[in-house]
Amino acid sequence: MSGDTGLRPATRADLSATPLECAPTLLGAHLVTTIDGERTTLRVTEVEAYHGRGTGDRPDPGSHARMGKTNRNATMWGEPGHLYVYLSHGIHSCVNVVCGPEGLAGGVLLRAGEIVEGADAATRRRLERGGVVRASVDLARGPGRLGDAVGLRHPQHDGIDAITGEPRGGAVARLLLPTALVAGIATGPRVGVAGVAGTDAFPWRMWIAGDPTVSPFRWGRGAREAAQAGPARRTGADAVLD
């Protein structure tokens, strides 16, 4: 079994490796946000890695960075440890931790987590944005809900520094990493990502196996096509690494 690992403040060096390498180290991490004096702590339970051209050993067709630098995704090219906050479907603000060296695009999407402090504030933020809260495990279950719960929004908080904790847009964010890799990390295809390369080439979703706050798997366009050609997958899980 896994003993409780400790936590320590993240450094830029911790996040200067490729997103795929950084992703598992972010499971169990804490993202602490303070907005209008209200503090919320998120324990990260599910992530996805996204590379840019030139990062890692192959191009990533699912990444916002795949077509090069734009106004929207510029934060992905910046220093590691900042947060890339983007608008999804014109509605949801989703949060990535920028990874890899400055000048090379990359990030790890925080897909789900457990609110371990500030559940009242997180609940209110979600309700204010038109969400519904049925159970506390659902507060940050899914990237859109997670963004609402921690209070980070596009565009005002895009690029906020989670290493120094420098305020941006009225918010402060800090990232704490586990001192050891958490046990029971499951891997599988990313959710909702279309792409000609399909599922099997990019099992870049990672989560803490069995954790109730992990978001439900949903077939993406590319994932469905790939699955039809290969073995059936119901849960999206490829493997559990201990």
Next chain:
DNA sequence: CCCTAGATGCAT
């Protein structure tokens, strides 16, 4: 330009 599709969530 206009159309489509998207790293989503929610009601129907």
Next chain:
DNA sequence: TGCATCTAGGGG
């Protein structure tokens, strides 16, 4: 399944 509603790419 459709909608909310913003960004970006691809095709006229």
